[in-house]
Amino acid sequence: MFHSPKILPFYMTYPLPLFYEEEDAVMRDLEYLQEMYPREARRYQQKVARLLDRFDYDGSVIYDDFPDRLAVYKIAQDIMAVIEQEEKEAEREIAPEKLPQITEIVHILLCNEIYKRRRTKGNGIVQF
DSSP: OOOOOOOOOHHHHOOHHHHHHHHHHHHHHHHHHHTTSOHHHHHHHHHHHHHHGGGOSTTOGGGSSSOOHHHHHHHHHHHHHHHHHHHHHTTOOOOTTTHHHHHHHHHHHHHHHHHHHHHHTTTTSOOO
16 A cells, blocks of 8 residues: 655744744853853853853864763852952952852852753753
């Protein structure tokens, strides 16, 4: 018995372009909202993004299925040490009482940046 192939509607034959548009919209929203961060947070976010480039390579812990909490904490501490050094060189030392708050902000910004990079690794397709 001969079965004719099922004919798919046009909109179902190429579903990926819609996925890319959706992914682009998510990233645009995220970047737009990041522009609304307070000035200090924006400055730290830019530093975190720049410093995370050292950890952005194939096989990096930031692309593990379940990144190790201790490894992410260590990356945050390394980034914080560089930020403290840069602030000292720019003669804008961080007040000791503000250090715990800034460390937490940097850790949050790091997790956010890791999420963003994991989402966009490889042509905008989710690569978890």
